[in-house]
Amino acid sequence: MNVEVLILGGTTEGYALAAALADHPRFTPVSSLAGRTASPRSPAGEVRIGGFGGPDGLEAWLRARPTIAAIIDSTHPFASRMGWNAATACAARALPLLRLERPAWRAVPGDLWDEVEDWEQAAALVSARSRRVLLALGRQELEPFARLDTIRFLIRSVERPEPMPAFAQAEILLARGPFGLEDERALLSSHEIDTIVCKNSGGTATESKLAAARELGVRVVMRRRPRRPDLPNVATVAEAVAWLETISPG
Incomplete structure (x- = not known):
């Protein structure tokens, strides 16, 4: 039976992860988009649009959706509130949570x-x-x-x-x-x-x-980027899939 993974998405990384999991023999993606743009493109797999209503709302949604076995937060680096909400809800539900985040830019010689x-x-x-x-x-x-x-x-x-x-x-x-x-x-x-x-x-x-x-x-x-919860953190889709395979072996 496939493992359902909730992707907090809307970013390039979130779309790429949904596509990778849609073709994976063991994982099924469920993407959540904030719905702030008028016509967001649809990621692969199931999609829900709109907020959860804070950490309590996300926890309630997860309680009603017991098939979700893990969450990957791939929201924008500045969407920090969703990251904290996810950390609180996942702690309450004892669900594994990973942060998939593109590396920050760093100044190089010549930058002002x-x-x-x-x-x-x-x-x-x-x-x-x-x-x-x-x-x-x-x-x-x-x-x-x-x-x-x-x-x-x-x-x-x-x-x-x-x-x-x-x-x-x-x-x-x-x-x-x-x-x-x-x-x-x-x-x-x-x-x-x-x-x-x-x-x-x-x-x-x-x-x-x-x-x-x-x-x-x-x-x-x-x-600068806002502070986020202290979580396992990866920079690539391949690393995110590898992490999923460690929490769902076989």
Whole structure:
């Protein structure tokens, strides 16, 4: 009998893991998506969309779904609340829990990075020294920058922010990665960007902006990843499948 695995997904890694388990002779994926995008692509296997209602809601869902034998948290590195909810629910249900997370970006020689803990710190840095800024952020993270009315912002987003904060000077660029180095170089140059504000998401889909910034001498204000529960942690789908095989031998 196949083992059901709940994947807390929505990321590239979550989709890849669901595809790998869908073809596996012993595991069946059940993916959970937060439902924040209007038309999310559907991963392989069973899919549920929407939140659980905190740790108690997730625990209740797991109680009603006793066929789930393990959970793999492959949510975005900044979706920390779901990680803590999963840790609490899994402890209550005595279920194995693994974190599948892409490695964070690390500064290399030539990078002009300032790492910050929150967007208020980022806005203060931008206010002090920037003129033209690329905001490569989520739709819900723009508000702290809207009050900086002497700075011109280029806001890159997958979907248009609704509601849109009242920026004095802002242009919206709707685009979805991956972005190539040549395109990122051209974007920064044509808009005369002197600062990029982003979060340390890791991965390759949007990494080219950092290489382009390094080449052009553009500063980067980088938000550090939030703290997460102390869990077994892997960086690849193959490692996640291997972990599953250790908790479900045979």
